[in-house]
Amino acid sequence: MxxxxxxxxxxxxxxxxxxxxxxxxxxxxxxxxxxxxxxxxxxxxxxxxxxxxxxxxxxxxxxxxxxxxxxxxxxxxxxxxxxxxxxxxxxxxxxxxxxxxxxxxxxxxxxxxxSPYIPIALDQFEEKIRYPCDLYLKLSAKKYIKVLKEQTSFHKETLEKLAKKGITSLYVKNENYQYLKEFLFTRASEIKISPKQVHLGAIESLHKLIVDIGFNEKIIQQAESLQHHIEKKITSKYMQNLFKTFKKTEGSFLYNHTYLTAIIALNACDYFDWMTPAIKEKIYLATILHDLGYQNTDNALRELLSKKEIQTLPFEQKNDIFEHTNNFSRHLAQVDKIDQDIIKIVRDHHGVYGEDAYPREIQSNDINLVFALFVLSHEFTLILFKTNFNLNQIESSLESLEKKFNNGKYKNILKEFKESILRIKKINKAIA
Ligand SMILES: [Fe+2]
Ligand SMILES: [Fe+2]
The missing domain is CATH 3.40.50 (Rossmann fold)
Structure with a gap:
C-alpha cells in the first residue's frame, strides 16, 4: 500500500x-x-x-x-x-x-x-500472532537480517525493544508483500473502529486547533448548545436530514471551513449592541447551512477559484460549484418559517466577489448587518486556511479584509470585528 x-x-x-x-x-x-x-x-x-x-x-x-x-x-x-x-x-x-x-x-x-524487500510499519505487528512469512530488519541498503521466521509469533518484549531502538519498519520479501498485506488487512478489518471514533478524532483536533489559535473554549460550547437547540427546535424532516448531512461531513475541508466560520462569527457577536440571542442563532444556522448545497463535498475546495477558472472545469464539477448556492437556496425557501436572512446568505455568499460573483453580484447597500457579519467571518476563515493559521499574519490579513469590504454595512461592523480577531491574537500570545 x-x-x-x-x-x-x-x-x-x-x-x-x-x-x-x-x-x-x-x-x-x-x-x-x-x-x-x-x-x-x-x-x-x-x-x-x-x-x-x-x-x-x-x-x-x-x-x-x-x-x-x-x-x-x-x-x-x-x-x-x-x-x-x-x-x-x-x-x-x-x-x-x-x-x-x-x-x-x-x-x-x-x-x-x-526492491527485494518492502517495509511495513512496526506498529502493524502484534504479539502472539503467527505471521505467514519471514520478516526482516534492514541493516543497510543491501543488508537485511531475519527477525521472525514464518508461522511464528513475536514476544511482547521483542516488539518493545525494536520500538525503543527507534525501528519504525520491518521488511518482507517482495514476493511475499502482497500476501502479508492481505493478511494484515484482513486482521485489521476484524478490529472494528466505529465511524464515530474516527469522527471524534477529527473533531477533537479541530477543537484543539481553535483553542490553540486563541479562541475561548466557551465559544465551542456555545456552538454546541446552539446546534443542540436548533436540532430540537426545527423538526421538519428536510432540515433534520440537513443536520445529519452536516455531521457526516466531519473531518472534511467543508466541515472545518464551515465550523471555523461559525466560531469566528460567534466570537464577534458579543462586540455588537444590536446582537440578540435570536440573531446569534440565525447566524449560526446560516453558517452551518451555507455550503451544504454541494453534491460532492470535495468541490468545496474549488469554490475559491475565479469564475473563469471554474468555467474550465468538467461540467459536473462546474455545475456543482455554480449551483451549490442558487439551487439549494430555492429548496431551503420551501422550509416553513425559515428566515429570509438565512436564504440570502446561502444564495448570495459568493455574490460579494465583483466579477467573480455568482449566481448574481450583490452590492454593499443590498445587505444587512447579519449578512455583513457572515461575509467577514467567512472571508477571514479562508484567510486563516490560506496562511496556515499563522497568527503573525493577522494584522496584514485584517488589512486586506478591510480593503475588500470597506463600505456600506461592512463599514459599520469592521471596527468591532477587527477587535474580536485581535483579542484572539492577544490571548494566543499570552498562552505562548
Ligand atoms: Fe460556498
Ligand atoms: Fe463557504
Whole structure:
C-alpha cells in the first residue's frame, strides 16, 4: 500500500494533487492535509510519501519526530538550483503535474517492482500472532537480517525493544508483500473502529486547533448548545436530514471551513449592541447551512477559484460549484418559517466577489448587518486556511479584509470585528 500525504496551506493545490494521485494508481491512498495537526493525527502505514512545499517542510517536518514516518518527500519549488537527494525530490513548480506524475510513477515502480524487500510499519505487528512469512530488519541498503521466521509469533518484549531502538519498519520479501498485506488487512478489518471514533478524532483536533489559535473554549460550547437547540427546535424532516448531512461531513475541508466560520462569527457577536440571542442563532444556522448545497463535498475546495477558472472545469464539477448556492437556496425557501436572512446568505455568499460573483453580484447597500457579519467571518476563515493559521499574519490579513469590504454595512461592523480577531491574537500570545 502506498500512502500519499498532500500538505499545502492552499486547499486548491491539495485538491489538484490529490486528484492527480488518484489517476496515477487507484491503489494510492491519498490524505489531504491543510493543517499540520492533521499530519500528527492520521495513522501512518508504510511507504508514505509527503508532498509539501519546501517552506512547510523546513518549518514543520525537518528534524521533527514526524520525519521518520515518511519514506519519500516531493517538494515543488521554483528554485531550480535545488538538487534532489536521497529521498527528497525537488520538482519544478511550473511543471508540477508532469513532474509529479513521473516522480510518483518511479516511486511506485521502486516499491512494487524493484526492491527485494518492502517495509511495513512496526506498529502493524502484534504479539502472539503467527505471521505467514519471514520478516526482516534492514541493516543497510543491501543488508537485511531475519527477525521472525514464518508461522511464528513475536514476544511482547521483542516488539518493545525494536520500538525503543527507534525501528519504525520491518521488511518482507517482495514476493511475499502482497500476501502479508492481505493478511494484515484482513486482521485489521476484524478490529472494528466505529465511524464515530474516527469522527471524534477529527473533531477533537479541530477543537484543539481553535483553542490553540486563541479562541475561548466557551465559544465551542456555545456552538454546541446552539446546534443542540436548533436540532430540537426545527423538526421538519428536510432540515433534520440537513443536520445529519452536516455531521457526516466531519473531518472534511467543508466541515472545518464551515465550523471555523461559525466560531469566528460567534466570537464577534458579543462586540455588537444590536446582537440578540435570536440573531446569534440565525447566524449560526446560516453558517452551518451555507455550503451544504454541494453534491460532492470535495468541490468545496474549488469554490475559491475565479469564475473563469471554474468555467474550465468538467461540467459536473462546474455545475456543482455554480449551483451549490442558487439551487439549494430555492429548496431551503420551501422550509416553513425559515428566515429570509438565512436564504440570502446561502444564495448570495459568493455574490460579494465583483466579477467573480455568482449566481448574481450583490452590492454593499443590498445587505444587512447579519449578512455583513457572515461575509467577514467567512472571508477571514479562508484567510486563516490560506496562511496556515499563522497568527503573525493577522494584522496584514485584517488589512486586506478591510480593503475588500470597506463600505456600506461592512463599514459599520469592521471596527468591532477587527477587535474580536485581535483579542484572539492577544490571548494566543499570552498562552505562548
Ligand atoms: Fe460556498
Ligand atoms: Fe463557504
Amino acid at each position: 502506498i500512502e500519499i500525504y498532500v500538505f499545502f496551506p492552499d486547499p486548491l493545490t491539495v485538491g489538484k494533487i490529490a486528484e492527480l494521485a488518484k489517476k496515477i494508481d487507484p491503489q494510492i491512498i491519498c490524505h489531504k492535509i491543510i493543517d499540520v495537526r492533521q499530519l500528527f493525527l492520521t495513522h501512518k502505514g508504510s511507504n508514505c510519501v509527503l508532498i509539501t512545499s519546501p517552506d512547510l517542510y523546513n518549518q514543520h517536518i525537518k528534524g521533527q519526530d514526524i520525519q521518520r514516518f515518511f519514506q519519500s518527500y516531493i517538494l515543488p519549488d521554483d528554485n531550480e538550483t535545488q538538487r534532489s537527494k536521497e529521498n527528497i525530490h525537488f520538482i519544478n513548480q511550473k511543471l508540477l503535474i508532469t513532474q509529479l506524475r513521473s516522480v510518483l510513477n518511479q516511486y511506485i515502480k521502486e516499491v512494487y517492482d524493484l
